Amino acid sequence: MNDLTKNGTTLHFDENTLSFAVEKDQEMWKWSKDYEPKIVCEDGEVFFRDAKKVSHEKYECGTGAGIRSRYEGFVKDGSQIPYAFETNVWVEEATGHVYFEWIPVCEEGLCVQKVLWPGEMEFEEAKDSWYTLLNQEQGMLIPNTWKEELKPVIFDGFFGTAGGYMPWFGQVRDRAGYIAVCVTPWNAGYQACHPAEGPYTHVSVRFEPSLGKMDYRRVMRYTFLSDCDYNDLCKVYRKYVNEQGRLRTLEEKAARNGSVNDLIGCAFVHKGIKTQVQPNSDFYDPENPEKNNHLTTFAQREKEIRHLHDLGVKKLYLHLDGWAQPGYDNQHPDYLPACKEAGGWEGMKSLADAMHECGYMFGIHDQYRDYYLAAPSFDEEYACRLTDGTIPQHQRWAGGPQSYLCATQAPYYVKRNFQELKKNGIDLDGAYLDVFTCNEGDECDNPHHRMTRRECYEYRCACFEYLLSQGILPSSEEVSDWAVPSLVFCHYAPYDFMLRKPGEPKQGIPVPLYNLVYHDCVIEPWMMDKVSEEEDYMLYALLNGGAPYLIRDAAYPNFDGAFDDGIELKLEEDIRRSKVVSDLHEKVAKCEMVRHEMVGGNPMVQRTTFSDGTQVTVDFEKQTYEIQ
Template sequence: MKKIETKNVKVYLDETALTVTMESGGAVWAWRRDYVPRMICREGEFCFRDAVQISHEEYATGTGAGIRSCFSGMKKDGVVFPYEFETLIRVEETTGEVYFEWIPVREEGLHVQRVFWPGEMEFEEAKDGWYTLLNCRQGLLVPNTWPVELRTPVFDGQFGTAGGYMSWFGQVKDGAGYIAICETPWNMGYFAEHPANGPYTHVGFWQEPSMGKMDYRRTVKYKLLENCDYNDLCKVYRKYVDERGMLRTLEEKAVKNRSVNDLAGCAFVHLGVKTHVQPESELYDPENPEKNNRVVTFRQRGEEMRALQRLGVRKLYLHLDGWGEAGYDNRHPDYPPACKEAGGWEEMKALADTVHACGYLFGVHDQYRDYYQNAPSFDENFACRLPDGTIPRHRRWAGGSQAYLCATQAPGYVKRNFSELKEMGIKLDCAYLDVFTCNEGDECCNPEHRMTRRDCYEFRNWCFDYLLSEGILSSSEEVNDWSVPSLVFCHYAPYDFMLEAPGSPKQGIPVPLYNLVYHDCVIQPWMMDKVSEEEDYMLYALLNGGAPYLIREAAYPGIDGAFLAEKNAADIKETIQRCNTVSGLHEKVAKCEMLRYEIDKENPGIHRSFFSDGTVVEVDFRKQTYNITNA
């Protein structure tokens, strides 16, 4: 048994089982007894203990102490593969934080697909006070006794996607807790297991190759806390991202782009102009061809804006889909010119002018990842290429057959297209670059524009930063750690259950982990659907101090939470009243930190959020009521 100790933290490595135990403040955090460190390779599964040579040594640095373990030659069925790697486990003297590092040394003989290390904790007690925190979308708290089985998270829990807005998870037991922060998130993610009714929840990390190899050191940091809850873990992470320069508040963003202040308090309206579903698209409906094609003129959209103004909507942001000639989700990145059937450039400019005359903000949908084969500039040489030379393709969306545009090319297309919009006299306040903050970063092995996943995120941010340099507020589908410095707002940042059919069982208790870290950094509009007498999404909008959706026309009905658009458009006056309440709160707290979020111990149906200006929002989900006060 190897041991390292510093401050109040002790770490033990079992040299035979290769498992770890950490102790701090009387709390013990041990890896599962049946956990086996392992790698999944093209050649089969290899346990770390399958190495022909394994050695362990203690070492010291100027800031702490650690254990280095070396693994050389992986053996399977009598064959030895000359693959080598190391693990480092170290404790920092100043902070007491425990670091786990996996380092490839010699990548020969094996083609690694996934590494499962460090291990998941023993977490077996059937207690409500034992819970797991997952950053699947806005946030999820899973008590060990929760009655619903946990499903595989979207994007398999990959960090940098909708399945992992932030690169951490945590667990709390009887007031003691830990937060596990992935410091190299580009090719990592998490997995979690919770059967119906528990009595346990297990969560751990997975690692995958970059450009066909493990290539670089992977680092995870654990911080052990006493007398904590999920709020404390979130604030640990907020401090961490602040230290790394990733925390950029709306107040800071408004210094460069003052129109950030104009967006706060807006009701969001999401409408389209042209729909055209290609016959080869998986969404094409041959039995109802009228559903595949539709055009609403720019002039009609302008009249709708004037009507909303007459109904008393004070602040509004119009997000316009399908404004290009080819229609929504078609022919990207060659989207202009403006749709001729809807009135062309002249009427699109008139719509923008009308929106501004009403005192509203105007923005457009655009796309620089889906690379449609019917785009005039399509060239598969600029499509993302896998290590084996193949080019991923599909025909899921309206535009039909597509590949993925290598993000190295995206900034040039953004400049070209938005320069044309400007030349046509169309003043944009905002722009939405679809899927960038929802989908995983891409990799490209074409030597002419080689791109790692980390590179991809940097190129996506370059696109956002270009928009900001032109005075256009940047937006994308969801939110993510890597985009915070360059993103002003998003399409939504919902709880995971909101994208399921209404009435679907919740996988845990929805808690705003993302907003406890980043509320004052990114503006988030919220769905306002009243899906039943027992569930009103407006209450979540209030608790999160978010902006409201006044109208959210579905690009693809039944997808991305678009289940009740027609029902909720029935009474526009009532909808406006509801939105006014949410908009008024959002205008007040948009640039405030969410300090704390409470679930009432006596009545868990009552939730409260506390903002840095003293605003307190209380919601009773059982009574479907709310109360807003100032402390």
């Protein structure tokens, strides 16, 4: 056993099992007994212990001390291969943070799919006070005794997606806890296991290749706290991103684009113009062909907007789907001109002008990832190409067969299309660039525009930044850590259960992990559905100090949380409820969410506190709320 201590943190390493343990403030955290460090390859698993030559050394440097290990001499098909890697586990002297680094040395001989290291922590006690935090969408807390099994995490828990809004996870046991931050998140994700009734929850990280290679050093940073809860772990992460200059608040964004202030307090309306589901789309309904296509004119939408104004809605943002000739989710990125049969450019301009006449804000849906084969400018040369030379395709959405546009090209298309909108007099306040903050980054191995996943996120941000330069507030489907500096608002940032059929059991306690870090950085509209007498999503909107959806017409029925079930309310009642949420949002949008708590330990009664002193308490059993 090798031990070393820095800044009150002791690192223990067992050379026989290759396992680590960390001791701080008399609390010991150690890897699960069943865990073995390994690499998953195309043709099987390779364990660290399979290396014929292994060396370990302790070291000290100017910033800390650690244990460096080297693994080489692996055998494949009876012959030794040159594949080799190192691990470096060290304690930072200034902070006590523990860093786990996996470093490729020679990649010849193995085709790696993922590295499963460092391991999951031993976390076996059947106690409510032992819980795990996952950043699946807005956030969830899973007590070790939670009765529901955790189903596979969406996007396989890949960081930078809806399955991992932020690249960290954490665990707390009787107020001692840790937060594990992925410092290199672009090709990484997490996996978690919680069986029905527990009595344990395991969570760990994995590292995946970039363009077929592991290529660079992969880093996890663990921070151990002796007296904490999930609020404290979120604030550790907020401090981390602030130190990196990535905590860009709405106050800062408003200094650059004053219309950010106009968006705060708006009720959101989501409507469409043209839907055209192609026969070669998975969504096409051959049994009911009349359901595949429909059209609403710009003039009709203008009439609806003026009606809302007459009913007293003061602040409103319209998100308009399907406004272009091809129809919703068709022929992107060649999404021009304005739909002719709906009124063309003239009709669209009249709607935009009417919005501004009413004092409202106007924005459009757009898309620069899905690359439709039916797009006039489609060229396979610019589609994302995998390292094996193949080009992924599917036909899920309304436009039928598609590949993925290499994000190196996306900023050019954004500039082209939005300049055309401007030429036709369409004055936009906002624009929604679909899926960018929900789906994983893409990679492209075309030598003419080779792109890593990390670069893909940078190109997506470049699209947002172009919109900002034109005075247009950028939005995308959900939220993601990498997009915070450039994103102003989103379609939604829901709890995971909100996208499943109402009434399904929750896989954990919904907690606003993302908002405890970023509430004052991004404007989040919230679903307002009263799905039953026992569940009203308005309470979550209030608890999170978010913006309300006054009307949300789904682009696809019974998809993405838009279900036909639920209690239908009169428009006047929807307006009344939205005003309550809008008024609160106008007050706290630029405030940090400083604390979330379960009042009296009861997860059915929750309270949030904002930096201006505002407190919101909701009772999910009584279906009541109180704002103080």
